[in-house]
Amino acid sequence: MAEKYLMKGNEALAEAAIRAGIDGYFGYPITPQSEVLEYFSKWLPRKGIAYVQAESEVSAINMVYGAGGCGKRIMTSTSSPGFSLMQEGVSYIACAQIPCVLVNVQRGGPGLGTIQPSQGDYFQAVKGGGHGDYRLIVLTPNSVQEQADMVYKAFDLSEKYLNPVLILSDGALGQMMEAVEFKEDYVKPSFDPTSWATVGGVAKRGKPVQLTSLFIEPERMEAKNFELQVKYKKIEENEVDYELYHMDDAELGFIAYGLSSRIAKKAVDLAREQGLKVGLIRPKTVWPFPTKIIKEYSKKVKAYLSIEMSVGQMIEDVKLAVECKIPVEHYGKTGGIVLSTDEIIAKARKMLGK
Structure with missing residues (x-):
């Protein structure tokens, strides 16, 4: 029987990410999600895992872009105003098809708003908070236990579809304390990034890898959009929960x-x-x-x-x-x-x- 822990939702998110095999975390503190950074700052360096408190949310999301593009399990977390600052980078990541896990512990808005819980970021999450025709897979936990469980699922889905996955939480779930069990039988799915990631040398497809969201010719940009829509259709057919x-x-x-x-x-x-x-x-x-x-x-x-x-x-x-x-x-x-x-x-x- 798995051991139970009494933890905050934010702490459970972080611990689950460690157990899911996270390779790096890049973030910036903002209430009510700062415990995620605090937990990672204590444990990731001890385990030899990359941890960076960036100078801003803009920097953090671009670090996610770079590290995720190396084929690593990468995560960031923030709260509503911070997620707004990340949107340009999120759009780039979605277009370049970089797997990563994003967490938004929502607080009241608009504007700087309040630090109390809210669900006012729904449009931003599901309609695409940045520019262009892209989608995030969006998971919505309703307990501390699900906050932990959905971290494993988020990493797996991001690698399965080469797509960013958002865990849409809120200030109450992040701050509340409940009993939580962590998966003891979790096995990280086989994932070979060498065909698409910037892992050095020449990729399996026989030419250097270039990860980009820049397509000057309109025909290439349209082709990329159609490629993404095929993937999104497959997600809609298979991942509704x-x-x-x-x-x-x-x-x-x-x-x-x-x-x-x-x-x-x-x-x-x-x-x-x-x-x-x-x-x-x-x-x-x-x-x-x-x-x-x-x-x-x-x-x-x-x-x-x-x-x-x-x-x-x-x-x-x-x-x-x-x-x-x-x-x-x-x-x-x-x-x-x-x-x-x-x-x-x-x-x-x-x-x-x-």
Whole structure:
């Protein structure tokens, strides 16, 4: 039986990365994710693993670009304003098809905002916060345990698809302490970067490797975009992940991810005690988004309620999924205020007319 540890979510992220075989970390401190850097600063040098506290988030993401381009397991982490600063580099990395893991421990905004938890970075994460037609794979943990588990998955997916993977967390998940177990049977998948990475010498394909996102000729740029879209289609077909909770007989479906899904799940339990038939669809990936399952259950429920710690962002993807066939409404809090089960149930009661 695996040993249990009582850890903050940020610390669990870092420890899982070490156990997943991280080769280097580059970051810059910002609340509420600074414990990630603190943990790495203590342990990575002792293990002979590269650790750099960069002079800014801009520097950190470009270090990720360079180190990831060498075929190494590389990671960075930040919080909302810092992730905004990284967006140019993220776009470069996505176009150059560099595997890496990014972590955004979201806080309230816009602007400098607050250091309290938020989910206001959904658009930035799933629609592409930088320029151009690119996608990140976006994983959404809702517990300290999942923060750890999704680190392994993020590294594996990034190497499988040569694509950056974002773990979209928030300030509450990063700061809360819960029991966590780390995988004892994890085996790093076979990964040979010599065909594409800058590992020195001539690559297997018989010519020097050049990793770039610069394509002056429009035909080459278009070809690169089409190449990326083929990959994204494959990701959409194979990597959608979600959880269903009491959806079989639900008349109203809640849709929530991350911290909001924990509160929504409790609201489901309390609402059912009051005779309300509600259920929950929890996206574990918000890109690729679980469009098909949401569409499927739209034929069974009367309506959906999108529950988010924002003024309403994920709701747009829910509306697209149901194709205007049933009502979709929003309940949310913003500015760092956490959701209320009582208010969720009151909203559900109103939507069901009970």
